Every structure is written in C-alpha cells, then in structure tokens.
Amino acid sequence: MENVNVQFGIRVRNLRLKKKVSQEKFAGLIExxxxxxxxxxxxxxxxxxxxxxxxxxxxxxxxxxxxxDL
Amino acid sequence: MENVNVQFGIRVRNLRLKKKVSQEKFAGLIExxxxxxxxxxxxxxxxxxxxxxxxxxxxxxxxxxxxxDL
Structure with missing residues (x-):
C-alpha cells in the first residue's frame, strides 16, 4: 500500500484541479x-x-x- | 473552536479508555x-x-x- 502522504498528495491535487484552482492560488487561499x-x-x-x-x-x-478511504 | 490537536488528543484518550488499554500498552502496540x-x-x-x-x-x-467530525 502506497505511503499515506503520497495518497494524500494525489487526492489534494485532484480536488484542486477539479476546482480549477492553481497551486499558487490555493496555497494563498489557505495561507x-x-x-x-x-x-x-x-x-x-x-x-x-x-x-x-x-x-x-x-x-x-x-x-x-x-x-x-485513505 | 478548540485546537484540532487538543480535540484529537481527547478523542484518542476516550477511545483508548473505552478499550481499557493503558497508554503504555497502546503506545507499544502502535510502536x-x-x-x-x-x-x-x-x-x-x-x-x-x-x-x-x-x-x-x-x-x-x-x-x-x-x-x-473533528
């Protein structure tokens, strides 16, 4: 089973892309x-x-x- | 709203006590x-x-x- 942090990263990326938000914008949003x-x-x-x-x-x-389900 | 780590700690303690397991035993169990x-x-x-x-x-x-619900 893949490292939980790798799974978490994939999930965050997918959710962000679904929201069509850039990494920079999302990072700024959550400070x-x-x-x-x-x-x-x-x-x-x-x-x-x-x-x-x-x-x-x-x-x-x-x-x-x-x-x-992580 | 209380710090999420304080809430997490309270939950872990409650779950452990429900299982009637000592801190030492549970810490050993999960290494x-x-x-x-x-x-x-x-x-x-x-x-x-x-x-x-x-x-x-x-x-x-x-x-x-x-x-x-944390």
Missing amino acids: IDRTYMTDIENGKRNVSLAIIQKIAKGFDLKISELLE | IDRTYMTDIENGKRNVSLAIIQKIAKGFDLKISELLE
Whole structure:
C-alpha cells in the first residue's frame, strides 16, 4: 500500500484541479507557502493535522471527508 | 473552536479508555514512544498523518473514522 502522504498528495491535487484552482492560488487561499503546497501534492511532506485542517477548509470539506478511504 | 490537536488528543484518550488499554500498552502496540503518546493525548503534539494512520490502525478504524467530525 502506497505511503499515506503520497495518497494524500494525489487526492489534494485532484480536488484542486477539479476546482480549477492553481497551486499558487490555493496555497494563498489557505495561507501556506506555494513550494510547501507543491511538496504536499508530491507526497514529500508528512503533513500535520493542522495543515490537513487548513486544506480541508480550503475545499469546504470536513477533515474526515478529505481523508475518506485513505 | 478548540485546537484540532487538543480535540484529537481527547478523542484518542476516550477511545483508548473505552478499550481499557493503558497508554503504555497502546503506545507499544502502535510502536510509538509512551511519552509521545502522553503528549498526543494532552494535545501537545501537532500529529502527522503517518502517526494518525498508526493510531487509527491501533483502534481498527479507518483514518476518516478516527477523525470523524473533528
């Protein structure tokens, strides 16, 4: 089973692309650095619960919805 | 709204107590340090997705189930 952070990154990217929002714009929306956003989508970060909460809010999702079936 | 890590810690403690498992035993089960487990339950750690996954497995829950309504 793939690393959970890689799976999370793929999900964040897919959700963002579905919203047709650039990485830069989404990073700005949730107030994180764009390069950090890039690393998250590439599964290179062991994301924290606080960052997960920010990303969920950015997509208007509950944390559990964002992490469904990970 | 309370810090998400404090809410997470309270949930982990409640689930563990429901299972009647000591902090030491649960920390050993999921292979994390007991003092780290104490910090998590006290909301003193910004837990990572990898640790959340370990804790969810320790409770035989999906990550989304463990984080329901946080």
